[in-house]
Amino acid sequence: MAAGGSGGDNATSYPLDAGSYRLVCKIGSGVSAVVYKALCLPLGASPSAVVAIKAIDLERSRANLDEVWREAKAMALLSHRNVLRAHCSFTVGSHLWVVMPFMAAGSLHSILSHGFPDGLPEQCIAVVLKDTLRALCYLHEQGRIHRDIKAGNILVDSDGSVKLADFGVSASIYETTQPSSSASATSSAFSGPISATQAMAASSCFNDMAGTPYWMAPEVIHSHVGYGIKADIWSFGITALELAHGRPPLSHLPPSKSMLMRITSRVVRLDDTDSSTTATKKKRRFSKAFKDMVSSCLSQEPARRPSAEKLLRHPFFRSAAAGRSGRDYLVRNVLAAVPTVEERCRDDVGDCGCAGCGAAARCVSPCRHADNHNNNVVAAKNRRISGWNFNEENFELDPTDQQPTADQPPFFLFHDDDTKSTGIDGVDGDDQQQVGEEGLRDVVVPHLVNTILGSLEMQRGMVMQVLESGETGGGYHDHRSSNGCDGDSSETTARREEREGMLIGYVRQLEQRVQELSTEVEEEMARNAQLQEMLHERTCGNQTDSSQTSGSR
Numbered sequence: 001m002a003a004g005g006s007g008g009d010n011a012t013s014y015p016l017d018a019g020s021y022r023l024v025c026k027i028g029s030g031v032s033a034v035v036y037k038a039l040c041l042p043l044g045a046s047p048s049a050v051v052a053i054k055a056i057d058l059e060r061s062r063a064n065l066d067e068v069w070r071e072a073k074a075m076a077l078l079s080h081r082n083v084l085r086a087h088c089s090f091t092v093g094s095h096l097w098v099v100m101p102f103m104a105a106g107s108l109h110s111i112l113s114h115g116f117p118d119g120l121p122e123q124c125i126a127v128v129l130k131d132t133l134r135a136l137c138y139l140h141e142q143g144r145i146h147r148d149i150k151a152g153n154i155l156v157d158s159d160g161s162v163k164l165a166d167f168g169v170s171a172s173i174y175e176t177t178q179p180s181s182s183a184s185a186t187s188s189a190f191s192g193p194i195s196a197t198q199a200m201a202a203s204s205c206f207n208d209m210a211g212t213p214y215w216m217a218p219e220v221i222h223s224h225v226g227y228g229i230k231a232d233i234w235s236f237g238i239t240a241l242e243l244a245h246g247r248p249p250l251s252h253l254p255p256s257k258s259m260l261m262r263i264t265s266r267v268v269r270l271d272d273t274d275s276s277t278t279a280t281k282k283k284r285r286f287s288k289a290f291k292d293m294v295s296s297c298l299s300q301e302p303a304r305r306p307s308a309e310k311l312l313r314h315p316f317f318r319s320a321a322a323g324r325s326g327r328d329y330l331v332r333n334v335l336a337a338v339p340t341v342e343e344r345c346r347d348d349v350g351d352c353g354c355a356g357c358g359a360a361a362r363c364v365s366p367c368r369h370a371d372n373h374n375n376n377v378v379a380a381k382n383r384r385i386s387g388w389n390f391n392e393e394n395f396e397l398d399p400t401d402q403q404p405t406a407d408q409p410p411f412f413l414f415h416d417d418d419t420k421s422t423g424i425d426g427v428d429g430d431d432q433q434q435v436g437e438e439g440l441r442d443v444v445v446p447h448l449v450n451t452i453l454g455s456l457e458m459q460r461g462m463v464m465q466v467l468e469s470g471e472t473g474g475g476y477h478d479h480r481s482s483n484g485c486d487g488d489s490s491e492t493t494a495r496r497e498e499r500e501g502m503l504i505g506y507v508r509q510l511e512q513r514v515q516e517l518s519t520e521v522e523e524e525m526a527r528n529a530q531l532q533e534m535l536h537e538r539t540c541g542n543q544t545d546s547s548q549t550s551g552s553r
């Protein structure tokens, strides 16, 4: 299967067979794909011969073939200077190869990991986010939701140009209005541009869970509620925090838990530098405009988040360097401080990891083993951040919209304290979080219970709605059908079947949700018990030590 075309470079035609490409080295990997720098051999020494090939393992991909194929199609149809467009794509064994322009500085995620672990300077963030926002404006105008905005999907070239990439989970807002006829809906989505207003009107209709947990909007997590283009604005706000601190909020938690917390919590905003948290180790100051921009994106209520177009007019972006001067600024202040993507690869020891990519024999410069890389990514994500710690990196967790009082512990007591002063020494779960004793006993479990109750209540409301509409809409006991009106009777039957179908769907969702949440609670309680046992042992140990000490005195 192949999709030809000359995407980013209209004058160049890219071949549709693996033999025409030579993989130079691996430059990155995601959940189910490996990305290579490669040469397109027929193009010889031309600069366009250097490409990036994303080899997507169709067997491991959580998306089905249609969805993966949609990424390639979507990229090929879009045209904007801040949107990365594929040259072509084709299958190689069980992999889909997407051939695209090589962005020599890699993704912002990679740049953060290799040069800015504590975040980029604010001016640089403004420059890259402004271009990202332009891409987002364009996508939304085209009726598309990206659904996976994050630093890993914002790519930078050697001249400082910025492009939004990875349409693996992007979708047309039109597709959901006709979910059962995806093929025709997909093509009709591209029949012409639509206005932002139309896009808004058609929003709130997706209900599948797409994206990467830490960046997901609350309404995406609560996927039965439906979501639209404003989900991208939430992820954009999270990406801003990721760029400010080097990692997204909650990234020290396993993804499922961060989702649960997001459901009921006001998440994170940049801290007010005027607050009482002056005794900080690595306090970073951010402008009021930046904080205001981020918090507008992170409104729990999608309708209150600004559109991409409106956000572009925010003072934070108005003062950002743009065009040539913006690109030069990035080259001087960001790219100069990070190794090239090839050097980043060479820094990693191990095999190239291309076994199974469908092209092992053609990889000429083994550089990084997939597992090594994945471990690094996980390690980077698990590095404890002070998202909860008001004293360190200017983040604030505000679950109730109120500052915790002095005698009230913060909502979650996860600590970013290398000295482990408040944590429990030696307690390392899968997620390596350190949890305060009170946090476990008094906060985490009740929080999960509240989450379950809230979710159940919402599902109950939906079921009641269906039942009520059945009663008032003449569905189940329509008196007209008993009066012998056959036409009405068949319509009634159809409506009843439709409602029954919806009801069954809701009940299934409800069962699944309860199952998921019960598992989370069980895990949390097991962890709780384990930690309490360790605490108990420590306390007993300390008492024994002190009695021995006093005895020996």
Ligand SMILES: Nc1ncnc2c1ncn2[C@@H]1O[C@H](COP(=O)(O)OP(=O)(O)OP(=O)(O)O)[C@@H](O)[C@H]1O
Residues within 6 Å of the ligand: 027, 028, 029, 030, 031, 032, 033, 034, 035, 052, 054, 100, 101, 102, 103, 104, 105, 106, 107, 109, 110, 148, 152, 153, 155, 165, 166, 168, 212
């Ligand atoms: N066109 C490109 N040019 C240069 N580097 C690229 C290109 N595309 C991807 N990369 C690099 O490869 C890395 C992995 O990209 P990929 O799209 O597979 O994963 P991801 O988006 O980071 O993760 P996920 O699978 O969760 O979406 C990127 O972070 C980036 O550093």
